[in-house]
Amino acid sequence: MVHVDGNAAAGILREVFAAEMTAAACVCGHCGAGFALAETHAYVRAPGVVLRCPDCSGVLLRILRLREGLSVEMRGVARIEI
Amino acid sequence: MSNATAATEPLHTPLAWQAVELVEKLPATARAATLVLRAPAWPGHRAGQHVDIRLTAEDGYQAERSYSIASTPEDAALSLTVERLPDGEVSPYLVDELRPGDLIELRGPIGGWFTWSSEEGGPLLLVAGGSGLVPLMAMLRHRAATDSRAPARVLVSASAIDDVLYREELDALAAADDAVEAHIALTRRQPPGWTGFARRVDAPMLAEVGFAPDARPRVFVCGPTGFVESASSALVGLGHDPSLIKTERFGPTGA
Numbered sequence: 001m002v003h004v005d006g007n008a009a010a011g012i013l014r015e016v017f018a019a020e021m022t023a024a025a026c027v028c029g030h031c032g033a034g035f036a037l038a039e040t041h042a043y044v045r046a047p048g049v050v051l052r053c054p055d056c057s058g059v060l061l062r063i064l065r066l067r068e069g070l071s072v073e074m075r076g077v078a079r080i081e082i
Numbered sequence: 083m084s085n086a087t088a089a090t091e092p093l094h095t096p097l098a099w100q101a102v103e104l105v106e107k108l109p110a111t112a113r114a115a116t117l118v119l120r121a122p123a124w125p126g127h128r129a130g131q132h133v134d135i136r137l138t139a140e141d142g143y144q145a146e147r148s149y150s151i152a153s154t155p156e157d158a159a160l161s162l163t164v165e166r167l168p169d170g171e172v173s174p175y176l177v178d179e180l181r182p183g184d185l186i187e188l189r190g191p192i193g194g195w196f197t198w199s200s201e202e203g204g205p206l207l208l209v210a211g212g213s214g215l216v217p218l219m220a221m222l223r224h225r226a227a228t229d230s231r232a233p234a235r236v237l238v239s240a241s242a243i244d245d246v247l248y249r250e251e252l253d254a255l256a257a258a259d260d261a262v263e264a265h266i267a268l269t270r271r272q273p274p275g276w277t278g279f280a281r282r283v284d285a286p287m288l289a290e291v292g293f294a295p296d297a298r299p300r301v302f303v304c305g306p307t308g309f310v311e312s313a314s315s316a317l318v319g320l321g322h323d324p325s326l327i328k329t330e331r332f333g334p335t336g337a
Contacts, residue, residue: 002307004331008148010193011134014097022195038195039329 003041009049012063013037016072019082029078030058037080097192098123099136101185105159110247114165114213115177116152121160121188127151129224130197130217130302130330133162133190137172145171150216150304150330151191154223163247165213196302196330200225204232204300207292209283209313211239211305215247217330218302222255222262235263237291239283239309241270265291283309285316295321300328307331 006013006022013021022038033055040051040060048064053076060076106118129151136146153161166177180186198206198221206225208218215238225234240246243266252264267279267287279287293299301322303313310331318324 004307005329007132007193007196007330008332010132011097011146011148011189014192020192020194022193036195038193 003043006037006040006042006051008044009042009051012049016063025081027079028053028058029076031056097189099187099189102188104180104182104184106182110163111245114163116161116163119160124160127155127191128197128199129154129220131191131193133188134192136187147172151220152216154220154227156227163216196328200228200230204234205293205297206232206234207299207301208236209303211309214305217304219248226255231261233261235291237265239267243268243273283313285319288316289320298326300326302328304330
């Protein structure tokens with residue numbers, strides 16, 4: 001599956017953080033690289049989204065749409081600056 | 083009683099879905115249409131932003147896709163240009179089935195990174211693969227609507243001339259303003275007498291069309307993933323500052 005980028009996750013990120021997040025700086029918890037969330041690699045065809053580090057491809061953030069609400073996993077994120 | 087008002091505001095305020103009405107559908111190319119929408123609760127937007135559109139089937143199944151906004155914030159109406167994907171779940175409905183007066187669910191504007199405002203200045207280098215031109219066209223329209231003097235160059239790649247969105251408008255913008263240049267690369271078929279580029283976007287083409295890296299242009303690249311990765315690597319290779327290159331990918335054939 002070909003990835004897109006974090007721009008495509010802007011809507012669901014806004015559901016999670018209640019803010020515009022694509023310009024937010026993110027630091028990868030796997031490799032320490034820094035980038036805007038817009039620059040992450042996004043896999044969006046699932047019922048939710050997976051964002052991966054553009055440098056090391058480690059999973060940063062998984063957002064899964066549930067029947068009620070969202071499940072958010074962000075073990076791969078060291079830091080996000082909103 | 084501002085304190086009381088504040089206390090009743092929800093802590094978490096997701097972007098609401100709203101029903102918007104199709105006012106007019108304008109053919110753009112054989113595969114694309116521009117949807118002019120009436121969105122009563124539209125808060126305004128910035129050039130480069132997109133909206134999410136959600137379709138719900140009778141059995142409750144929902145499909146959600148993002149589409150770039152084509153109109154400039156200064157336009158009276160909100161418009162999107164949507165390209166039909168052969169096996170798409172949403173785009174064939176929007177391009178072929180939707181009729182004026184029909185309602186669709188939309189939320190937006192969305193995204194704040196891949197945007198440009200004339201206050202930020204230029205020069206502006208816009209590189210589009212196919213329908214990746216849509217958000218870049220919003221930037222060009224915004225530039226014209228605000229009388230910006232930022233030098234702007236746009237390079238559009240398409241397989242054939244009939245696939246180029248907004249071709250007449252691009253020509254008109256370039257003809258009306260010495261600071262604007264529009265270049266087209268046709269990768270598969272060229273009409274007789276074609277004087278534009280006849281190959282895929284590559285580093286020599288970007289060097290010829292784009293500004294010198296020393297001019298520090300703000301670069302926006304939008305298109306299919308492969309196109310964006312190849313164009314942005316070529317730009318970095320030419321010496322453009324990666325922090326000035328913003329990219330938006332919409333997958334192998336579109337979103």
